[in-house]
Amino acid sequence: MTKLADKIWLNGQMVAWEDAKVHVLTHALHYGTSVFEGIRAYDTPNGSVGFRLRDHLIRLEDSARIYGIKIPYTLDQMIAACKDTLTANGLKSAYWRPVAFLGENGLGVTPKGDNIKVDFAVAAFPWGAYLGEEGLQKGVDVCISSWQRAAPNTIPTAAKMGGNYLSSYLIGKEARGRGYAEGIGLGTDGRLSEGAGENLFLIMNGKIHTPPVAASILGGITRDSIIKLARADGIEVIEQALPREMMYLADEIFMCGTAAEITPIRSVDDIPTRAAGPGKVTKRLMTLFHGLFNGTTEDRFGWLDPIQAP
Numbered sequence: 650m651t652k653l654a655d656k657i658w659l660n661g662q663m664v665a666w667e668d669a670k671v672h673v674l675t676h677a678l679h680y681g682t683s684v685f686e687g688i689r690a691y692d693t694p695n696g697s698v699g700f701r702l703r704d705h706l707i708r709l710e711d712s713a714r715i716y717g718i719k720i721p722y723t724l725d726q727m728i729a730a731c732k733d734t735l736t737a738n739g740l741k742s743a744y745w746r747p748v749a750f751l752g753e754n755g756l757g758v759t760p761k762g763d764n765i766k767v768d769f770a771v772a773a774f775p776w777g778a779y780l781g782e783e784g785l786q787k788g789v790d791v792c793i794s795s796w797q798r799a800a801p802n803t804i805p806t807a808a809k810m811g812g813n814y815l816s817s818y819l820i821g822k823e824a825r826g827r828g829y830a831e832g833i834g835l836g837t838d839g840r841l842s843e844g845a846g847e848n849l850f851l852i853m854n855g856k857i858h859t860p861p862v863a864a865s866i867l868g869g870i871t872r873d874s875i876i877k878l879a880r881a882d883g884i885e886v887i888e889q890a891l892p893r894e895m896m897y898l899a900d901e902i903f904m905c906g907t908a909a910e911i912t913p914i915r916s917v918d919d920i921p922t923r924a925a926g927p928g929k930v931t932k933r934l935m936t937l938f939h940g941l942f943n944g945t946t947e948d949r950f951g952w953l954d955p956i957q958a959p
């Protein structure tokens with residue numbers, strides 16, 4: 650495993666990167682029974698901050714709740730674990746990866762009893778632009794995947810669960826194999842859902858359209874932040890089911906997520922968007938979003954959680 654940081658928080662202790670190990674018969678390794686988060690810490694003029702750290706860990710608890718997984722730490726303990734991992738690694742900005750997973754519980758698919766072992770770990774390490782710096786500037790080329798997102802009432806997409814990422818793996822692998830930066834999944838009804846690891850926004854006639862939570866998406870924290878920032882800026886946001894062809898007709902399109910932040914899309918299935926790169930509304934939202942971290946956007950929603958003074 651390439652070393653990305655010095656220390657990892659594992660089951661209540663800060664251990665050396667090399668010692669953060671689990672057994673090969675760990676339940677989650679076989680059956681995908683992990684819930685996890687991706688969260689960013691930013692180095693701002695007011696010091697190091699976590700972006701919606703609490704909201705992300707509430708989503709982690711919600712993911713676990715859907716599966717009846719009992720994480721043996723409170724929300725505040727998990728927040729403290731994230732903050733400690735950042736400082737223990739001497740980082741000011743980072744990507745946090747908290748993960749709770751069914752550990753050594755035998756290989757029965759549904760472990761029995763009241764003492765199901767749930768492990769919890771937090772890693773923090775530097776992570777730049779997920780789809781590349783150039784992608785942020787010029788926009789990326791994406792394709793509609795031949796793989797659809799999980800149907801409702803199969804594997805719940807509201808849970809950020811290890812096993813859900815088999816869908817993302819297939820969508821991303823197919824897209825990259827065909828030379829695209831990312832793949833977009835459709836729902837089983839053929840309507841737009843989301844990217845392999847990002848939510849989707851289309852801009853048409855100055856209004857923003859995004860698929861609703863019912864469209865087999867993960868309810869992204871970045872998605873929610875963008876909706877709030879846009880509305881506060883007087884831009885109309887409509888959450889509605891969208892047919893695939895809207896991707897070919899939109900003026901501007903972007904994807905968003907913790908790792909991808911706001912990544913403009915410049916073409917879909919080789920058809921350029923009308924803006925053929927980051928358009929006016931996308932650029933405005935990028936300025937507002939990144940402004941939270943460079944001090945030019947006021948933190949009016951209380952999203953920045955201070956960790957270290959500058």
Ligand code: PMP
Nearest residue numbers: 846847848867869870871906907
């Ligand atoms: N959809 C999927 C499938 C994802 O993996 C992610 C990344 N967590 C997102 C959307 C965006 O979510 P967020 O903004 O909370 O990172």
